[in-house]
Amino acid sequence: MIEKLRSLAKEREALQLQMQDPDVLSNPKEIARIGKRISELEPLIDMLKEYDVCQDAIAFVKEAGDDPEFKAMAEEESNVAKERLPKLEEEMKLFLIPKDPDDDRSVILEVRAGTGGEEAALFAAEILRMYLRYAEENKWTTELLNKADADNGGIKEAVCKIDGLGAYGHLKYESGVHRVQRIPVTESKGRLHTSAASVAILPEAEDVDIDIKEEELRVDVFRSSGPGGQSVNTTDSAVRITHEPTGIVVTCQDEKSQLKNKNKAMGILRSRLYAAEQERLAKERGDLRSGQIGSGDRSEKIRTYNFPQDRVTDHRIGQNFSNLPGIMEGDIGGIIEALQQKEQEERLAALAGK
Secondary structure: OHHHHHHHHHHHHHHHHHOOOHHHHOOHHHHHHHHHHHHHHHHHHHHHHHHHHHHHHHHHHHHOOOOHHHHHHHHHHHHHHHHHHHHHHHHHHHHHOOOOOOOOOOEEEEEEEOOOHHHHHHHHHHHHHHHHHHHHHOOOEEEEEEEEEOOOOOEEEEEEEEEOOOHHHHHHHHOEEEEEEEOOOOOOOOOOEEEEEEEEEEEOOOOOOOOOOHHHEEEEEEOOEOHHHOEOOOOOOEEEEEEOOOOEEEEEOOOOOHHHHHHHHHHHHHHHHHHHHHHHHHHHHOOOOOOOOOOOOOOOEEEEEEOOOOEEEEOOOOEEEOOHHHHHOOOOHHHHHHHHHHHHHHHHHHHHOO
């Protein structure tokens, strides 16, 4: 492990030299790429320095001589170093876990009502609000790209962009089916209902990530409409884009401008294609990531929100969380931290097995 870390430290030194190369200095994108990598490796230098100091302190006891006071001081420093080393080595192991290159990206969030009728649509709207509040707490910006309202105040589906450094790294665990158990306000007999909403978290793709050819697209325009078919626009501003090679269909009708709707739809399409390509590459490498979105069926659940018992259960880690009202207000940091820790443990175990 230490040799691997020292080789990474040498990589940082080489990158610092590259930053003085005139060819690099004339290329802003290359400067940004190298600078980002240097920043990623920065904490490693301090850890290696501390590791060497600890090792020196432990070794120095043998050289302390016969002076009782000097030897006692050396043994004290050695004991401190021995206590620190295991924790330091754990930190260094975490540093060796390969970082997901998409973690720093912004996010395309998709929420859809699943099984459960009106209650599912209401829950989907609450889930969307939960993520928007979490984004607000993290000082990320949000933009609604498309929304189809349900008749009862809920939503059939919504697509939103969450723009902020590290957004994907935090929210990527949220993809899957979220199940709710509660007594709906419309339930006269007080019976507990179960319904579901499905969530997809996609890393936002840049133009350079995915090459989309115009001839691969079928673009249809139509008149935007609201709940119940009520017209909200008198021009054909809504846009539906079909990517014919994959069959992916994206619709945008939130803007009054056809061009703006098309640009938003292209952004969503680009992110869906990018996520599909990353999933394909992950399968080839044998490190399949979790599927992005389920069918909305309540049997494909990743999390259950039980309102009568004030409990949220994440089924992937088998852990329960209380304060459901706070969670629905965006207080999901504790759940995400637990999922991040579980992933780190699994990846460390995989590293140890190699």
